[in-house]
Amino acid sequence: MADLTKGPRGAKPRKILSRRNIMLYGILFVISVYYLLPLYVMVVTSLKGMPEIRLGNIFSPPVEITFQPWVKAWAQACTGLNCDGLSRGFWNSVQITVPSVILSIAVAAVNGYALSLWKFRGAETFFAILIVGAFIPYQVMIYPIVIILREIGIYGTLWGLVLVHTIFGMPILTLLFRNYFSSVPEELFKAARVDGAGFWGIFLRIMVPMSLPIFVVALILQVTGIWNDFLFGVIYTRPDTYPMTVQLNNIVNSVQGVKEYNVNMAATLLTGLVPLIIYFISGKLFVRGIAAGAVKG
Amino acid sequence: MHSISVRDLTLNFGSHAVLKTMNLDVAEGEFIVLLGPSGCGKSTLLNCIAGLLDISDGEIWIKGQNVTWAEPSERGIGMVFQSYALYPQMTVRGNLSFGLKNARMPKAEIESRVARAAKILQIEPLLDRKPGALSGGQRQRVAIGRALVRDVDVFLFDEPLSNLDAKLRAELRVEIKRLHSRLNNTMVYVTHDQIEALTLADRIAVMKGGVIQQLDAPQVIYNRPANLFVAGFIGSPAMNFLPGAVVDGGRSFRLGEHSIALEGYDGRAVDLPRAILGLRPEHIAIATDPRPGTSLPAVVELDEPMGADSLVWLKAAGQQMSVRVPVERRLEPGTPVYLHLDLPKASLFDAATEQRI
Secondary structure, eight states, rough: OOOGSSSSSOOOOOTTTOOOHHHHHHHHHHHHHHHHHHHHHHHHHHHOOHHHHHHHEEEEEEEEOOOOHHHHHIIOOOOOTTTTTHOOOOOOHHHHHHHHHHHHHHHHHHHHHHHSSOOOTTTHHHHHHHHHHSSSSSSHHHHHHHHHHHHHTTTTHHHHHHHHHHHHHHHHHHHHHHHHTTTTTTHHHHHHHHTTTTTTHHHHIIIIGHHHHHHHHHHHHHHHHHHOOOHHHHHHGGGGOOOOOOHHHHHHHHOOSEEEEEEHHHHHHHHHHHHHHHHHHHHHHHHHHHHHHHOOO | OOEEEEEEEEEETTTTTEEEEEEEEEETEEEEEEEEEEEEHHHHHHHHHHHHOSEEEEEEEEETTOTTOOOEEEOOOEEEEEOOOOTTTOOOHHHHHHHHHHOOOOHHHHHHHHHHHHHHTOOGTTTTTTTSOOEEEEEEEEEHHHHTTTTTTTEEEEEEETSSHHHHHHHHHHHHHHHHHHHHHEEEEEEEEEHHHHHSSSSEEETTTTTTEEEEEEHHHHHHHSBBHHHSSSSSOEEEEEEEEEETTEEEEEEOOOOOOOOTTTSOOOOOEEEEEEEEOOGEEEEEEETTEEEEEEEEEEEOSSEEEEEEEEETTTTTEEEEEEOHHHHOOOEEEEEEOOGGGGGGEEETTTTTT
16 A cells, blocks of 8 residues: 555645746747847947947947947937937927827816716717727828918917827827726716715816826827827927927938938937836836726726 | 605606606605615616706605705715715725815814714724725725715615625614614615615615505515515515415405415405415414315425524425424425415405505
């Protein structure tokens, strides 16, 4: 008879180098390298001087680290007649992004709140029409908007672009907020009404404080979208109010003189920095908000 | 003066009538329970009284005021919800004072009211916590407190105990009853739990299909149900129904080849070809000998001991019946017995109209 006391006991031992783990982490590693390589090339190139770049070893780390390309991209690179680098575009972009983000989120939050909790006659139709807006290609509307902006006298100004961004952000953001507020228990809304809170009272004191995740989602979507926007920026502004993306394009695609790859790389990295920072700060909340908004349609 | 008066209230959702010309008068200090299966319109009626739903027709009066078009906050009501509906980002104190702040009440008054409500409900140690840090029972206490601080005469409860476990539910039920006897304000309480209804109510309104089927004291509802629906809905285990006919000028009930004398039954004396005799399980006794005229032969099928008493399932005249007996009395399946029927406590229904005769 077998010795029953020698049977397995306690926690089951786990093999770290199992076939499954090797496959899993191997694939993850390869994919990470694949996605990180271009970023690596950009960073090292931006830190090299031009003579070193001309040697052609794009993967080799810089022998002599120089921040000169970054300085030049930020403060000296020329676009057209202006030679004050990306800094001008950066501040333009800030001036476009901040009011656009605040305005579009504020309007969309109120929209979503009204559409989900204060259902009025025709609310569904109104919402459906708004959503259709998300599926119409932007290009169709470019010229009509130019005319509208010209007629109301804000064509070529920052405020014109802010208005355009607010309008184009509306469908998707309203959808986002409507779905989020639909998932708020209805009894909470009823309780607030019995407690005498009105439309704005319930919105500002009950709904907004419990909606941080969805506001973060909207913030990330809008900051990224508006900061990275090129098309509207180039159409609805003038050269001295060009956003950073347009200026970046003008620097990188300039046909005069020698192509300064290190400056281009630094300029591109600088331009991408803002959305990246926003994402790293609030990424966790972003995922939570997306999940919460998806619960109920 | 009635505390609440609902007059000819009608509510349509599209073409579907949810409440049909409903009338309900609630006396001052009365505890009314709206009871019914889900979808019967009981919560809808409560929401109409609260002003959370706009009605299609009729009037609602509270405390002598026509509040049909008034906002919920103007109606002088406090409301407690099933899901507690506490504001998650506010402390208990914030939850209690939110409505008072909206009414622009002086700070000192708010504080004294919150303190008083917290004392009554024994939630003083919880005042600075957020709802997330409270248990279900504590949350519901806070929700009741939110109605309490409003210092109103009418309390509306929308299935307040349904989210709690059985033990807490029994505890809070007693607490609500105690609260009512202490404050003596009008309470309208929606539930689908008949125990809650029978224990709490001064009067129960049994609802089905947007219509009040019967509105009466719990004992009357239990002992003299107005129709088949009420008879079947109230009571657990359910009433036994025996289909048959009333014959001999209303003096006896024919059940197949058996005849039961309707001795002591106080209904109208008419013959009916199709009638239903209803008997609660505790109004039947099991005996070994027949009793002429008021007994039925039966065969034991199963017995279910339920702790305090035991439920015996039998077959009599082709019908399944249940009888409540003391738990010590064990009956083997297959035993032939006689059922002695307590006819003065029976209910007789017209099978066609389903109304009590």
